[in-house]
Amino acid sequence: MTDTPSLDRPAEALDALRAALAAAGPDLPPDLLVFGDAIPERNLQDWSRQPPVRPLALARPRSTQEVAAVLRACAQTGLAVVPQGGLTGLVRGAHPVAGGVALSMERLTGVEEVDAEGATMIVRAGTPLQQVQQAAEQAGLFFPLDLGSRGSCSIGGNVSTNAGGNRVIRYGTARDQVLGLEAVLPDGTVVNALNRLVKNNTGYDIKHLFIGAEGTLGAITRIALRLQPRPAALDAALCALPDYASLLGLLSALRARFGPGLTSFEAMWDEYLDTIVSTFDLRRPFAAAHRFYAIVEISRFGAGDESRLPDALGELMEQGLIEDALIAQTEREAAAFWQIREIVGDLRQKAGPLVSYDIGLPAGVTDRFVETSAARVRAQWPDAMHLAYGHLGDNNLHLIVRSPACGSDQPRDGFDRAIYDTVREFGGSISAEHGIGTTKRPYLGHSRSPEEIAVMRMVKRALDPEGRMNPGKVLEG
Amino acid sequence: MTDTPSLDRPAEALDALRAALAAAGPDLPPDLLVFGDAIPERNLQDWSRQPPVRPLALARPRSTQEVAAVLRACAQTGLAVVPQGGLTGLVRGAHPVAGGVALSMERLTGVEEVDAEGATMIVRAGTPLQQVQQAAEQAGLFFPLDLGSRGSCSIGGNVSTNAGGNRVIRYGTARDQVLGLEAVLPDGTVVNALNRLVKNNTGYDIKHLFIGAEGTLGAITRIALRLQPRPAALDAALCALPDYASLLGLLSALRARFGPGLTSFEAMWDEYLDTIVSTFDLRRPFAAAHRFYAIVEISRFGAGDESRLPDALGELMEQGLIEDALIAQTEREAAAFWQIREIVGDLRQKAGPLVSYDIGLPAGVTDRFVETSAARVRAQWPDAMHLAYGHLGDNNLHLIVRSPACGSDQPRDGFDRAIYDTVREFGGSISAEHGIGTTKRPYLGHSRSPEEIAVMRMVKRALDPEGRMNPGKVLEG
Structure with a gap:
């Protein structure tokens, strides 16, 4: 947590901010700022499930000019500023800082x-x-x-x-x-x-x-x-595969056959699919059990671009690369494939507290990473669930880890260390898409060299010499 | 031109550089640096046809470590450094600076x-x-x-x-x-x-x-x-169009029908094609004259991806969008289409001195830009050639301007002013792909706001506080 001088004397800081804003623009709307208890609960936190933080004030500008006025006023009064979007982030990047101003873009829409x-x-x-x-x-x-x-x-x-x-x-x-x-x-x-x-x-x-x-x-x-x-049509299929080499082989084969037509390739490890199907009481897509599954989506454009997916999957099955495959005949069938992947967002409600990870890894080592990570987690928490799935084609692996024995007190820090240390060993990224915020900041050095971080600091100092802009996020304050 | 202190006392600067390098690494190869007349002519200039500049020394490292040693030695002795690649740039970006070190990557290959x-x-x-x-x-x-x-x-x-x-x-x-x-x-x-x-x-x-x-x-x-x-096949066609609206219509239609399969869309104005065909004595692709021409390339991937280009062009011709079209039946025929576009690189040798431009423009206004620019150039130089062509699909227009009456003394500065002022009016970019270097630096403000340039300077100061890295390029020193 980064504090600002305004923490000591919040009333004075508020007065100074109000005065600076009043001086900046007499035309600014009176509801540009709200304070204290008037700040809605939703602006106190993102989706990271970290404790909420009440800022000194919340600004809700309706125009670029109002954003500029707020930032100028904060500069004059030395206040920290935390921009907020939809607050759906998972790394505490949009959490307010105590004594600072939350700058919500919720009214700057259209x-x-x-x-x-x-x-x-x-x-x-x-x-x-x-x-x-x-x-x-x-x-x-x-x-x-x-x-x-x-x-x-x-x-x-x-x-x-x-x-x-x-x-x-x-x-x-x-x-x-x-x-x-x-x-x-x-x-x-x-x-x-x-x-x-x-x-x-x-x-x-x-x-x-x-x-x-x-x-x-x-x-x-x-x-x-x-x-x-806009694609004229999307073909979706769910494929079942015997091993990881086949999964990579399917990805390569689809890339070669469809080039940029391949618009999704979502891999799921067996433990993931089994858990999702049983937890949500879904119909098993295949009668037999398989080691890996992949949802593939091919985009087609314009008239005469006939679907080539059935022929391609037929050939790959003859070659033994795929064990089984379902091709969606309707949008509803395609949605059912995607449900297996997207319903994971509700797993917490059904299964209880869990910790989720967003990792980048070279596709060639992702399977070994999953095995190593699972073994290390289970060495400490033998009952742990360790579900792997992700956008394999863009090096993105998601993991869900949960020790039922730990109940509502999941050992997040312990999981973090086991998993991020393994990420470092495998040359991966501790954040493929979620960002750093504050929750991943302690591990930034696992994925970026000291020289890279030094360059980041040069840029930060150049654009924000006072360190007031979303302080403590990404880099330590 | 940016001078460095070493200009006053080149011999001392050289000695200091040599000493710094010797101290940095006793294992550095003796041919890492060359000096004075030993510096090859090719390292004195890029392809911009601007006067050559002889640097104090030329460094030709074979490894990252040698690059680092050269840069450290230059830092210790306060010398400017100009990185050089293949020296094919057109804006003087890799021209050495007098009194500085040229850092060629020609041996850092593989x-x-x-x-x-x-x-x-x-x-x-x-x-x-x-x-x-x-x-x-x-x-x-x-x-x-x-x-x-x-x-x-x-x-x-x-x-x-x-x-x-x-x-x-x-x-x-x-x-x-x-x-x-x-x-x-x-x-x-x-x-x-x-x-x-x-x-x-x-x-x-x-x-x-x-x-x-x-x-x-x-x-x-x-x-x-x-x-x-890798695409399995490329389909190429040369299309003839009656007007600019049809050219834009063709681009939209091909995007909708082929999506990412559309991998090239090269537009040529009639004056361009006529001049190229007559200057190089090429066969006219169409018997009739047309207002616009476009080379289109569609990539196909994998087995069963049959060419849909003939059907598509047939339909577009029925609709009246295209006046005529040739579809390449062989690679040689495709190469003949591309020759019309690529041979322009030899125009200078055939036609004499000329000035070429690389401009970014919204596709919707490109035709009006070409008319306006041509009119303004011809208001001052009535005999001027004004050839327009470019990658329309990515907002890139190339222009070639030449006044035969001016002979070997083409009014480059006058052309620049007429054309770049027009670019500014049309909300375009003074450099779509060639960069800024020094030749376009005076016009940087035509395409970037003062605030943008201020941010560039913040970044420059942060990473190169002494301003020794390729000084005077992009930003004024």
Whole structure:
């Protein structure tokens, strides 16, 4: 936790903030700031299940100018600022800091512009992801970023944390959807870098500073997004495989056969599927038990692009790579495959407390990693559940770990050490898509070299010399 | 031109550099540095046709450690350093500075590692692009970045300048091919950020600092590249169109029908095609004259992916969008289409001095831009040739301007003003893919806001506080 001087004298700090804002703009709306008990509970925490923190004040600007006014006032009064999007983060990145100001983008919403011809869109940071997807669809186009929290998360938060999701294998992460952005620096300077061009090599591409920085360098206010052609059809299949080599073989074979048409490849270890099916009382997709499962999705475009998936899977089954496969004949059948993967979000409610991990690993070593990690966890907690699944095609493994014997007091720190130490040994990343926030900060050095962290600090000092912008997140304060 | 203190006393500066290097590493090879007349002519300039500059010394390291030793020695002696790749740049970005050290990567070559399963590759910065492409092909994969200078340019230069080329519409620029990199900071610190993971959200993604920075923040030494599935077949066609709306319509229609299968869309204005055909005595592709032409390329993957291009173009012709079209039946016919586009590199030799431009523009306004620009150029130089062509799908327009009456003394500065002022009015970019270097530096403010440039300076100061790294390039010294 990072404290600010305002902690000692909150009333004085508040008065100073109010005065600075009043001086900044007489036209600012009276409800721009709320204080104390008037701050809604939802703004005190993200989805990380960490203890809530009540900030000094909550700002809810409706425009870039209001964001700039708040940041200028905070600069004048030396207050820390924590930007907030949809608050669906899992690493405490948007948790307020005590004595600081939470800067929520929840009112800075709306799609400002859709250019169907140029396949671009300008959106305000607080716009929910789902609204962005819908606006693209209405223009006959496609915004491919997709997460389970699409109705709650904001596009600004997606960009600020470089969110991933289900279609990274083909379309990349949030970063890859961004052509330009507007951000406000800690001193209140508005930086308009709302580029709409695919190619623009005019000096440093500063949008990349703010993307994935988790609000530690400035507050993103508007974003220019790139849109994609909308697939005419999606083919989905659920494949059963005998071993990990076959799983990698299937991924390679589908890449070679479909190229960019392969838009999802979700792997599930047997323990994952067995647990999900029994916990949620789902129908087992295959009569027999298999070692691995994969949901694959192929996108087709335009007229005459017939499905080639049945033939491809037929051949791969003849080759012995696949043991069994189901091809969805309807959208409902496809949704049933995806349910096996997406219902995991409800596992906590059904099974009780658990700890989940978001890890990046080279695909070639992911199976050995899972075995090693499970063995190490079970050496200390022999009853532990250790469920593995993830977007294998983009190096992303999710793990769910839970020791039933530990009940409501899951040994999170112990799990963390066992798992992150194994990640380091395997040359992996401690965060594939969730970010660092504060919960993963102690392990940053497991995945980044001291020299990399030193460069991060140079950038942080350059853009936020007073360290007031989302202090303590990503880097120690 | 940026001078360094060593200009006053070159002999002393050289002695100090030699002493610093000797102290740094007794094992450094004696040919690491060459001086004065021993410096080859090729290292004195890039392809921008600007006057050559002889540096104090040329360093040709064979390893990252040698790069670091050179940079440390330069830091100790206060010398400026200019990284050089294949020297094929067009904006003077790799021109030495007088009194400084040119740091050529020409001996830091080779593919260190190819991971076919993970579809990644580690290469040294000086490796020619063509060698990278070949290594990917040998692994059954595909490295999509492609430029006319593929045999001469280096992958380090491609990344450092964020090069574009013919397939950006589908695969993005050089930036999008990079998973990680290793760079040496101006003080000699080696920063290993050789990430190989598609998803890795562990703090700031510092590779983006060095990509496109044209060597002003550090020297890139090694790069982790992402490889792609290799297309099974490429379909190429040359289309003739009646007007600009039809050209945009064709682009939209092909995007909708082929999605990511559309891997090239090269537009050519009639004046371009007419001039090329007559200058190089090529066969006219169509008997009739048309207003616009486009080379389109569709990639197909795997077995059973039959060509849908003839049907698609047939329908678009029935709709009146296309006036005529030729579909290549052989690779040789496809090469003939591309020759019309690629032979422009030889136009200078045939037609005499000319000035070429690399501009980014929203596709919707590109035609109006070309008309406006041509009118303004011809208002001053009525005889001017004004040829337009480019990668329309990624907002990239190339222009060639030449006034025959001006002979060998083309009014470059006058052309620049007329064209870049028009770019600013149309909300375009003064450099889509070539970068800024020094030749476009006076116009940086035409495409970037003062706040953006201020952020660039913050980053520059943070990583290169003494301003010794490629001084005067991109930003004024």
